[in-house]
Amino acid sequence: MGVSFLYPEALWLGCVLPLVWGVALLAPAHIAAWRRWLSLVVRTIIVLALIGALAGAQLVQPPGITTTIFLLDGSDSVAASQRARAEAFIARALAVMPPDDRAGIIVFGREALVERFPAPERTFGAPVTRPFGSATNIADALQLGLTLLPAEGHRRLVLLSDGGENRGTARLIAQDAAAQGIPIDVAPLTGSADGLDAQIIGVTLPSTAREGQRLPLRIDLESNTSVAGRLMVTGPDRTTVATIPVEIGTDRQTVEILLPEAPAGFNRYTAYLEVPNDARTQNNAIETFSYVRGTPRVLLVAQAPDDAISLERALRAARIEVTVVSPASIPATFGELIRYDAIALINVPRALFSNETVQRIAAYVRDFGGGLLMVGGPQSFGPGGWRGTPVEAALPVTMDIPERQRQPPVSIVVVIDISGSMAATEDGIPKLSLALEGARRIAALLRDEDELTVIPFDDRPGVIVGPLPGSRRDVAIEQLNQVRLGGSGINIHDALRVAARYTRASERPVRHIITITDGNDTTQQEGALDIVRSLHDEGVTLTSVAIGQGDHVPFIRDMAAVGGGRTFLTERAADVPDLLTGETQTIMTPYIVEGSLTPQQAMPHPSLRGIDALPKLYGYVLTTPRETAQTTLVAPDGDVLLAGWQYGLGRSLAWTSDLSGRWAKEWVAWDAFPHFSVQLVTWLLPQQTGDTLTIATHAVGDALVVEAITRTPDGAPHIGLNVESRLIAADGATVETTLREVGPGQYRISLDNLPAGAYLVQIVARDGQGRAVAGATGGAAMPLSAEYRRQAGDRYLLEEIAHITGGRIDPQPHQVFEPGRAARGMAREIGLPLLWLALVLLPLDIALRRVFIRHASIAAALRHIGLRALARRLEPQEALDTGVASSLPSPPTTPPRTITVNRSPASPLVPSANELERLRAAQEAARRRLRGEDEE
Incomplete structure (x- = not known):
């Protein structure tokens, strides 16, 4: 056991002890000697305890365990x-x-x-x-x-x-x-490994290539014992491009395979080694890549093939590679989408695309530098429901119509079937819920000046919502949430009579009724068409929606024909919300303008280079150009026909007419149409930015380093940019990071924990205002971890x-x-116990110097608790301990003298001055004895 100190320098405080002793010994003595010496010992212990606590004293036990x-x-x-x-x-x-x-x-x-x-x-x-x-x-x-x-x-x-x-x-x-x-x-x-371990050590493939070039792929193999196996290589479309037998020995060997011509774009290749009874298969596959630039590739997305046939033929004639797909077949990952240089959406509605696809198309233009062309038609732009979507944000036009074309306020009355048949579910959702969702969408589309009334009906009206102005759309949506299912079939005659009452009471110039009923449950038809005919004569139109085929579908169609509206027949209740949205937009905003017109050139554009006279068009979709858009072609009244702009790293164009025989029949038959189409698409193709931004990637150990070098157009380093990178793996997984500026115009990031494989790398550089100033696309190969490459x-x-x-x-x-x-050794700190010791001893030191207890008081206390014998032993010492008896004069042995004092009745008895002085001296001596000051 020993003592150590955490802060041994504090031991110098021990120098104060001589000072403490000197003050105690040299000061005048006012207490008994034994009290003074005992007090000095206690003070010394207190000072030593405080010094030990400050020095961090600890007891150290010898190491044992x-x-x-x-x-x-x-x-x-x-x-x-x-x-x-x-x-x-x-x-x-x-x-x-x-x-x-x-x-x-x-x-x-x-x-x-x-x-x-x-x-x-x-x-x-x-x-x-x-x-x-x-x-x-x-x-x-x-x-x-x-x-x-x-x-x-x-x-x-x-x-x-x-x-x-x-x-x-x-x-x-x-x-x-x-x-x-x-x-x-x-x-x-x-x-x-426990047994055979054959492995692929590495691969070598040119990272860039020209289209039509056959690339050599070199694969390094190794095994801990000689073995025969098979080496396979899969290409960009995951089909096998090479299969060769191999004999692997204990020394490293290289196999070279000449790959087929690679298509333009980012191409992944995966090498697989098949060896029987391989104990460690993690090192039997490896990915690499090559980026091939060549003939432009354009993706045409059309619901009807005839909508895209004219553009497809024109582009193919110019040796541009074209792929035509339906909305359901559009590539589902960025890796597949960016294989195309431009995308054209040809008269396709928003409802046919998932939310993820719509966001992916916008990011394809903004972040990857792709081109986007939207071609008009009855199901494109505003009529197609593209308003408020990320794709609208990427276009040079908005779906708003010009103020001069806006419709006056509209009153919409929606009659919804709440009969028992609407309880049937579709994908777990009741038909009524889908119909009410459509009504909620109508409420959300209302302008403040419009009006909405919703009439739930079976054999009688339910709780009617409205009429409410568009400014109270939130109230309407909340009330629609309270609508509940009813009972028997819908009495359409009574429902139309209630709807007629609300439409006639409305002051809006445009009034429209929408009925949503089951195709097999629309009863009480007699006299219903007369109500619709009378309303039509008063300027009220009617649209009917039938859910499912049934005996009452012909009557539902007749209602719309008499009411001057349209009929929507659908087998799926899930289509109802989109149908109602499109119908509402058509009523509130007349997006489509039809009639003969000759386009006029508003400003020069590369797509019109070498073109003078323009053929006629017979219709287009109303849009509003953005302030920074280049409006190239306009209608005679100034409406946009062709506009383009830069969006992020990419470009987009809006052609508001169609490219089919409906509106552009003279345009697609025009001799210069192929020339116009090629120039249109060529303007959309990604711009080469190799002079302003270059990408370099390499592996360091188990980390992938991504580096970007940026320059201004004059060649100087471009500093202070926000450089973001996106890495896309073969399975579509995305890794997004921000590169750090490590030098003037040099940005870098090191990525750990990245799975092995080939990654498509997209880098975007933005300035302080968030504007994209440069972008580049490349690739990176993360090799297999060294964990699997060792023998x-x-x-x-x-x-x-x-x-x-x-x-x-x-x-x-x-x-x-x-x-x-x-x-x-095990050390236990004793600083706190030393502090407690000092605190306990401090009152004792004070008591030794200031507190005196008489023996008589102690004896009284002993008698009080029953210890009378012990009390009697203390009583004889009372006089000695207190010093009172020795301070008083001895009693006289002779009778006292009698002193006669003569005083008058009027004069009191007054002691002499000498007697008073002696009395005071005796009292003072007694007090000193009591304090122990004379015991020395």
Whole structure:
């Protein structure tokens, strides 16, 4: 047992002790000697206790127990047999662990995890903790092991690994352990697989190529024993492009395959090695890429093939590669979409695309530099429901119609069938819920000056919503949420009579009724058409929607024919919301303008280069150009026919007429139409920005470094940009990061934990205002982790760790608990107890100098509690202890004299001055004796 101090410099405060002693001894004595000396001892102890507390005094016990932490390699490079051997070693060591010692276990791979905290537990089974095995991080394991070791006792680490480090730097942590006197014993494991291990070491393929070029693919192979196998390579469309037999030996060999001509765009290739009975298959596949630029590729998206046939023929004649698909077949990932240089949406409605696809098309233009062309028609632009979508944001026009074309306020009355047949579900959703969703969409589309009334009806009207102005659309939507299912079939005659009452009461100039009924449940038809006819004569139109085929569909169609509206027949109730949205937009905003017109050129544009006279058009869709758009062609009244603009890194065009025989029959038959179409699409093609932004990628260990170099048009480094990167894997997974500026115009990021494979890389550089100033597309190949490329571990590293720390190589199980060279005793801080000691002694010191208790008081207290014998023993000492008896004069032995004083009746008896002085002196002497001042 010893004493140590955390802050030994505080011991210099002991110099104040002589000062304390000098003051106590040289000061005048006012108390008894024994009190003064005892007080001095107490004060000395108080000062020493305070100095010890300030110095961080602690008691140090000699080291006794040993704490050992086992570091078990759980990475994929350690074969199952080797891991079982390591676990058996730990189990044997724990079985012979001394009684007072403790052991902990850490399992590590890519990261280190605690399997067991230090404890006297002697049993061990298979580890429960499973770290990611795709890397070996010995440094992380050593650091965590040092953290788990206690501050006292004998301490030791035992590393069980193949030494195949590919993350961290174990040597640095070993040096820290050596500085703390902690030895690291090493039990080397082998990195060889349990049996045959053939693998692909690496691949080499040109990262860029010209279209039509056949690329050489070089594949490096290796095996721990000679074996025959088969090597396969799949191409961009995941079809097999090469299959060859191979004979693999123990020496590295290279196989070269001449790939077929690659299509333009980003092409992934995957090499597979098939070998029977391969014990480790993780290293039998590898991805690479090549980026091929060549003939432009254009994707035409059309619902009806005839809508795209004219544009398709014109582009093919110009040797542009064209692919025509339906909306349902549009590429579902960025990786597939960016294989095309431009996309054309030809008279297709928004409802045929998922939300993800709409967002992907907008990002394709903004972030990837692709081109977008929207071609008009009855189901495009506003009539197609594209308003408020990301695609509208990418176009040079909005779906708003010019103010001069706006319709006057509209009153819409919706009659909804709430009979029992509307309870039928579709994909788990009742038909009534879908009909009400359509009504809610109508409410959301209302302008403030419009009006909405919703009449739920079966054999009688339900709770009617409205009439409410568009400014109270939120109230209308809330009330629609309260509509509930009714009973029998809908009495259409009574429903129309109620609807007529509301439409006639409305002051809006445009009035329209929409009926939503089941095709088999529309009863009470007699007289209903007369109501519709009368309303039509008053300027009220009617549209009918029938859900499902049935006997009443002809009557539902007749209602719309008499009412001057349209009939929508649908088998799916899920179509109703979109149908009602489109119908409402048609009523409120007359998007389509039809009639003969000759386009006029508003400003020059590359698409019109070499074109003078323009043929006639017979219709178009109303839109409003954006302020920064280039409006090229307009109708005679100024409406937009052709407009374009830059959106992010890409460009987009809006052609508001169609490209079919309906509105553009003279245009598509025009001799210059192929020339016009090619120039139109050519303007959309991605712009080459290689001079202003270049991409470089390379792997460093298990990290992928992505670098971008930016320049201004005059060649100077472009600094202060926000450079963002997007990496897209073969499965569509996306990794988005922001590059850091590491030098003038040089931006870089290092990506860890990236799965092996080939990645499409898209980089966008933006200025301080968020505007895209440059962009580039390239590729990156993340090689297979070194964890799977090794045939054996690194024994030299393990030996070096043991040598640095003074540990053993291949210790016996009982040796891992032997005391090390350096150990720390168990230290217990006593600063707080010393403070408490000083606080307890301080009142005692004060009592010794200031507090005096008479024996008579003690005797009285003893008598009070029944100890009378002890009280009598204290009573004879009363006079001596208090000093009162000795201070008074002895009693006289002779009778006192009688002093006669003559006084008059009017004069009091007054003692003489001498008598008073003697009395005061006697009292003062008694007080001093009581205080003990005369006991010396």
